[in-house]
Amino acid sequence: MRRYRKTAFLFLTPFLAVFIAFYLAPVGYALYLSLFIRKRIGVGPPKEVFGGLANYIRAVQDTDFLNGLKNMFVFGVVQVPVMLGLAILLALLLQQSRGFFMKICRTAFFMPYGIPTAIGALVWGYLYSANLSPFNQILQAFHQGKIDFLSPAVVLFSIANIVTWTWTGYNMITLFAALQNIPSDLYEAARVDGAKTWDIVRRIQIPLLLPTLQILFIFSVIGTSQLFTEAFVLRPLGYLADNITPNLYLYLTAARDANYGYAGALAILLALLIFAISGPFLRRIASR
Amino acid sequence: MSSEPTSVTTPLTSAEARLRGVSQEVPPVAAGKRRVSAATVGRQIVLAVFLIYCLLPATWIVTAMTKDNGQIFSTFGLWFAYPFHFLENLSGLVTYQDGIFVRWFGNSLLYAASISIGSTMISALGGYAFSKYDFPAKQFLFNFILGTIMVPSTALVLPLFLMLNKIGLVNNMLGVILPSLVNPFGLYLMKVFWDSSLPNELIEASRLEGASELKIFWRIGMPLMQTGLVTVALLAFVGAWNNFFLPLIVLSEQKLYPLTLGLNVWNSVSSGAGGKPVFNLIAIGSLVSVLPLLIAFVALGKYWRGGLTAGATKG
Numbered sequence: 001m002r003r004y005r006k007t008a009f010l011f012l013t014p015f016l017a018v019f020i021a022f023y024l025a026p027v028g029y030a031l032y033l034s035l036f037i038r039k040r041i042g043v044g045p046p047k048e049v050f051g052g053l054a055n056y057i058r059a060v061q062d063t064d065f066l067n068g069l070k071n072m073f074v075f076g077v078v079q080v081p082v083m084l085g086l087a088i089l090l091a092l093l094l095q096q097s098r099g100f101f102m103k104i105c106r107t108a109f110f111m112p113y114g115i116p117t118a119i120g121a122l123v124w125g126y127l128y129s130a131n132l133s134p135f136n137q138i139l140q141a142f143h144q145g146k147i148d149f150l151s152p153a154v155v156l157f158s159i160a161n162i163v164t165w166t167w168t169g170y171n172m173i174t175l176f177a178a179l180q181n182i183p184s185d186l187y188e189a190a191r192v193d194g195a196k197t198w199d200i201v202r203r204i205q206i207p208l209l210l211p212t213l214q215i216l217f218i219f220s221v222i223g224t225s226q227l228f229t230e231a232f233v234l235r236p237l238g239y240l241a242d243n244i245t246p247n248l249y250l251y252l253t254a255a256r257d258a259n260y261g262y263a264g265a266l267a268i269l270l271a272l273l274i275f276a277i278s279g280p281f282l283r284r285i286a287s288r
Numbered sequence: 289m290s291s292e293p294t295s296v297t298t299p300l301t302s303a304e305a306r307l308r309g310v311s312q313e314v315p316p317v318a319a320g321k322r323r324v325s326a327a328t329v330g331r332q333i334v335l336a337v338f339l340i341y342c343l344l345p346a347t348w349i350v351t352a353m354t355k356d357n358g359q360i361f362s363t364f365g366l367w368f369a370y371p372f373h374f375l376e377n378l379s380g381l382v383t384y385q386d387g388i389f390v391r392w393f394g395n396s397l398l399y400a401a402s403i404s405i406g407s408t409m410i411s412a413l414g415g416y417a418f419s420k421y422d423f424p425a426k427q428f429l430f431n432f433i434l435g436t437i438m439v440p441s442t443a444l445v446l447p448l449f450l451m452l453n454k455i456g457l458v459n460n461m462l463g464v465i466l467p468s469l470v471n472p473f474g475l476y477l478m479k480v481f482w483d484s485s486l487p488n489e490l491i492e493a494s495r496l497e498g499a500s501e502l503k504i505f506w507r508i509g510m511p512l513m514q515t516g517l518v519t520v521a522l523l524a525f526v527g528a529w530n531n532f533f534l535p536l537i538v539l540s541e542q543k544l545y546p547l548t549l550g551l552n553v554w555n556s557v558s559s560g561a562g563g564k565p566v567f568n569l570i571a572i573g574s575l576v577s578v579l580p581l582l583i584a585f586v587a588l589g590k591y592w593r594g595g596l597t598a599g600a601t602k603g
Contacts, residue, residue, distance in 0.1 A: 007501045008421030015414030015475060022448065022467035023436060030447035090338060093331050105335045107586075108342050114581040115345075116530040118548040119574045122555055123345040126352075126567070127365070134348070134365030169342065197327075226441050229532045233552060236559040247442040254446045255537070267443035274438050282435070 027271075034264035048261065055265035065266060068243035069273070071156060072224060075245075079160040080220045084213065086164070087171035092201060094172070095179045106176070109169035117166065121233040124162045125150075129237050150238025159230045159244070167223070171216050178212040179205060218278045225274045246270055352571035353377055360567045377572045384569055391543055392550035393576070396529055399464055399546055403528035407471040408521040412513065415478025416505055420491060430479070433472050441533055449537045463538040464546075468528055474520045481516030482509070519591045526581060547577040 037051030059065055090109060094102055112120060126132045128149035136146045149158045182205065190200050228247040234240055243249040250270070254263035347366050354374045355363065363369035381389050417423075418430055448467055449458065457463035486509045494504045510517070532548045539545060542553060554570050557563035 004421050004501070005423050008417045008423045011413045011417035011421070011505070014410045015470075018410065018466065018469045019433065019472075023439075023444065023470050026444050026447035026451055027439065029451055030443065033447065033450070086338075090335070093335055097328075097331060097335070101332065101335070105339055108339055110585075111346075111582070112342060114526065114585050115578050116532070116548045116581075118530075118532045118552055119577060120345060122551060122570065123348055123574060125555075127344065127348060131361060132365055132567075137364055165342070165345075222438050228442060232532075232536075233555070236556045250442045250446065254449075260446070260450060263446050267446060271439050271443045275435075278438055282438075 027268075030264040030267050032264075033261050034268055036261040038259060038261065051261070055262050056269065058262065059265050059269055064243045065246065065249055068246040068249045071244060072227070072246055075156065075160060075227070076221055076224045079163060080217065080224060082160075083164045083168050084171060084216060084220065086168050087175055087216070088206075088209065088213075090168070090172045091175035091179060092205065094176055096197075106173070110173050111169065112166045113170040115166070117229045118233055120166055121162055121230040124158075124165070125234050125237045128158055128234075148238075150234060150240070152239060152241065155234070155238065155240055155244065159227070159234070162230050163223070163227070167220070171220075174216060175209055175212055178209055182208050214281060214284070218281050221278050222274060225270065349571050349575050352568065353575055355568060357565050357568050360571075373568065374572075377568050380566075381569050381572050381576065384566065388542065389547075389550065389569075389573055389576075392545055392547045395461075395544060396546040396548075396577070397580075398461070399468075399531070399535075400525045400528040402465050403468040404521045404525035406465070407469045407474055407524045408517060410469055411471050411474035411478045411520055412510070412517065413505075414475050415480075415482050416509065418475070418479045419482035420486070420488070434476055437472050445534055445537050448534075452538060458538060459540045459544065460538075461544060464531070464535050467534065468531065471520075471524055471527075474524060477520050477523075478516060481513060481519075485509075485512045485516060515591065518588060522584060522588055522591050525584065529581060547573070551577065 034055050035050060035052060036048045037054050038046040039049045040046040041049075094106055097105075127134060130136075130146070130148060130150070133146075133149065135149075139146060148154065186204055187200060190204060195203070226247060227245040228251065231240055231244050231248045232251070240248075242252050246266070247270075250263055250266045253259050253266060344366070351366060351368050352360050354372045354377070355369050356373045356376070359369045359373070418426065452458050452460075452463045452467075457466070490508060491504055494508055499508070529546075530548065531546065532552075535544075535546055535549050539549070542550065545553070551570055551573050554566055554573070558565040558567055558570065
């Protein structure tokens with residue numbers, strides 16, 4: 001095999017080239033930038049000077065950033081289980097169904113995944129908007145008050161709803177595919193033993209879905225940590241705090257405030273946090 | 289209830305029926321059927337409720353694209369209103385601001401096609417190396433590349449912007465395309481597909497016949513990889529078509545924007561003070577920007593299902 005080492009490397013070269021240039025290099029650059037702080041020395045524009053870990057120390061004391069992280073955690077703890085629970089329920093129901101209606105459902109449930117996040121968020125934004133919302137039109141027809149879906153107290157749930165709408169179908173289809181892989185003689189054997197539908201769900205289907213669920217869970221957690229587009233798109237339509245998600249805060253720090261060093265430090269802290277959360281799960285999956 | 293579970297689902301063949309002496313016309317468990325239908329109704333209600341939920345935004349789009357801007361505000365958002373303005377909106381879409389929407393559509397196609405083809409080729413080559421060769425630190429490198437999927441895109445894109453700025457690729461289509469060629473998940477899928485599609489014995493046999501390594505890859509391997517290639521290309525196409533964050537950061541000129549960014553500009557202008565609202569154009573534009581993906585999904589259904597399954601069960 002030794003003589004093919006060079007060939008293997010040649011096959012890998014294109015991937016490694018773009019990977020190093022556009023993946024590793026930026027991370028390294030972010031690390032480097034994060035060590036510099038802006039300082040105003042005398043008169044004139046502020047200068048970038050070496051600050052050591054000053055940006056990191058500032059980040060862990062930055063209540064705006066920490067509140068953004070808190071939003072992310074609340075989101076992960078509430079939205080991810082709701083979405084995955086819904087996906088399991090729908091996958092099981094679809095698996096027990098036959099016929100045309102089931103095929104329509106399967107396609108329609110999955111459809112939101114194929115819609116660009118920015119477009120989905122835009123349209124949900126109109127369904128939420130104070131002037132356009134059909135939900136409020138219905139409420140008003142019954143002489144009820146309006147709901148401001150984009151008010152600070154509600155907007156996190158409004159975003160969670162968009163994410164749930166987008167991804168439940170994707171998760172469901174994946175679970176549905178895993179259900180199809182369960183050998184049918186398992187069901188037959190269970191029926192012979194007198195198992196009811198609920199027994200089969202609990203004792204056979206859920207346990208066999210667990211590996212798939214773990215992967216979906218990790219993908220969902222990573223997705224939660226990357227929340228940006230929904231919040232960004234909704235911003236012109238209502239009042240959204242700068243730190244509604246950590247990524248929006250990061251983006252504004254860099255793009256609006258042009259504080260690249262601090263944005264770099266925030267980015268690296270965020271990445272480390274995600275690694276710490278999903279690393280153990282990933283290792284367990286890799287060891288299978 | 290009968291203790292013959294299989295008879296519910298598999299009707300007996302006529303030969304079997306004759307052997308067992310039962311008439312085929314009689315359903316095996318007639319009593320059980322009514323009980324099942326109560327559960328079926330409950331099941332279908334749950335499915336129908338979720339179906340309506342899934343279709344809510346689509347309903348808004350389809351009704352709003354037949355209204356003018358005033359009607360969008362004054363009529364019920366989930367139903368049609370007279371008179372129809374669909375054709376007006378359609379011509380508005382392609383002519384508004386000198387037809388910039390058409391340009392955005394072309395840009396999106398260009399971005400998605402080049403990213404899809406490029407990243408699939410690169411992933412196919414890399415996946416082949418991981419699947420068919422041994423080299424030092426192979427497992428470590430593979431795990432490391434997969435692990436990078438977890439790095440938040442913002443963490444990557446902001447420094448990427450500063451880097452692109454230095455090498456002059458900011459506000460340049462290449463600044464969107466080149467970084468998107470990195471597709472760790474595609475590499476992983478390609479390795480899985482190579483593992484199952486090209487038997488190692490076939491490689492050995494071809495080597496004995498004197499075929500070069502590149503020829504084995506291209507002439508013998510690639511034709512066997514059709515499913516894998518289409519799957520990865522399709523997923524990459526969808527990802528690129530949906531991309532928002534990278535072009536948002538890299539591009540500043542509107543004529544280079546993809547659809548997602550362009551429609552968002554219209555939205556910001558429409559929602560801001562003093563801007564001319566064009567919600568009707570946004571609605572019809574949303575539909576047009578979703579159509580290519582829906583067509584691809586329906587036409588290539590078995591491929592994306594294959595991709596999802598590979599991602600889910602082979603982890």
